[in-house]
Amino acid sequence: MLIDLHTHTQPLSYDSFLHPDDLIERSRAAGLDAVVLSEHDFAWDPEAVRVLANRHNYPVWAGIEINTEEGHALVYGLHEYIYGMHRAHELAGHVANVDGVMIAAHPYRRQMPWRWDDEQEYLDALARAESNDMYRFVAALEILNGRGTLKENTFAQRLAETMGMPGSGGTDSHQRTDIGKTATFFDADVTTERELVKAISSGRFWPVDRTGGDLTENPVHYDVPADLDAIWAQQAEQRRERELAGAPEFRDRPAEHPHVHA
Numbered sequence: 001m002l003i004d005l006h007t008h009t010q011p012l013s014y015d016s017f018l019h020p021d022d023l024i025e026r027s028r029a030a031g032l033d034a035v036v037l038s039e040h041d042f043a044w045d046p047e048a049v050r051v052l053a054n055r056h057n058y059p060v061w062a063g064i065e066i067n068t069e070e071g072h073a074l075v076y077g078l079h080e081y082i083y084g085m086h087r088a089h090e091l092a093g094h095v096a097n098v099d100g101v102m103i104a105a106h107p108y109r110r111q112m113p114w115r116w117d118d119e120q121e122y123l124d125a126l127a128r129a130e131s132n133d134m135y136r137f138v139a140a141l142e143i144l145n146g147r148g149t150l151k152e153n154t155f156a157q158r159l160a161e162t163m164g165m166p167g168s169g170g171t172d173s174h175q176r177t178d179i180g181k182t183a184t185f186f187d188a189d190v191t192t193e194r195e196l197v198k199a200i201s202s203g204r205f206w207p208v209d210r211t212g213g214d215l216t217e218n219p220v221h222y223d224v225p226a227d228l229d230a231i232w233a234q235q236a237e238q239r240r241e242r243e244l245a246g247a248p249e250f251r252d253r254p255a256e257h258p259h260v261h262a
Contacts, residue, residue: 001033001190002183002208005200006065006074006105006142006170012039017175024056030180030210034059034190036076038170041067043079061193065105066091070134072105074142074170077197092137101200102138103168106145107159108152116151129159135249139200143167144207144215146181147174153216163249164238168200169207169221181211185224204232 008016009023020037027035037044037060044062053060063076070088077100084090095102111132113125135141143156144167160167169182185206190196199205206224209215213222225231243250 001186002031003034003036003186003190004032004171004183005036005103005168006038007035007173008039009037012042012044014040015174018173020052022176023173023179024052024058024060026176026179028058032180032183036061036063038063038065038074040065041081043081046079059191061196068134070132071107071109073134073138074103074105076101076200077193088134088137099197101197103140103142103200104134104138105142106148106172107141108148108155112152112155126159126162130163131248139203140166140168142170144169144182144209144221146171146178146215148215150215150217157216157218164235164242166203166205166235167207168205182207182209182215187228203235
């Protein structure tokens with residue numbers, strides 16, 4: 001199924017022009033199977049989300065996009081903002097307490113090379129990016145952001161490929177024209193929030209550019225590959241190798257926050 005894991009609505013996200021009802025109906029019309037409301041540093045009341053979902057007879061869940069010192073994190077399974085979450089390791093502790101899961105949102109931000117055509121500068125930027133402390137705690141990197149440019153999403157894709165990390169897709173919708181541009185394919189049916197958390201933690205998902213090329217030049221993301229199991233197995237093997245090599249996302253990893261699907 002196709003789920004948009006990253007959306008924003010008014011008035012809870014100050015910079016969004018979308019009403020929740022509008023987002024839901026237009027997401028359905030765009031062919032998506034479910035959406036997650038991920039407002040900026042604000043948690044939806046779970047009962048209000050259930051009312052929305054029932055009113056539209058459409059799967060809707062609520063996450064939070066948390067602004068941390070290490071970048072933005074999309075959090076699933078947590079329904080409150082607690083002081084201190086601006087530090088990734090403290091956020092990770094709260095997420096672990098509720099058996100939640102996190103994805104690093106638009107990981108290209110503040111990480112991009114100044115000169116795109118200088119390969120060494122590009123590689124240096126990737127090396128700095130993979131040392132982000134948040135990546136010790138996340139299940140995936142958002143490698144298709146609906147508001148990202150080709151260059152930005154390409155950087156995120158190369159970062160995930162370097163790390164062997166699963167990639168997700170989210171529209172980051174703030175207005176009607178954002179809706180439906182990308183989504184994350186899950187190979188299992190997701191009917192509850194707990195199933196969503198479990199599905200993300202498993203790493204068995206794939207980001208799809210539903211624009212056919214506006215978000216990425218890599219055609220492997222224009223649809224769901226037939227050999228996904230082989231791709232996931234390769235990613236898992238790469239993560240195991242990086243763990244043995246002491247890669248940054250495994251270095252000094254707190255025992256109470258194991259790296260998901262490692």
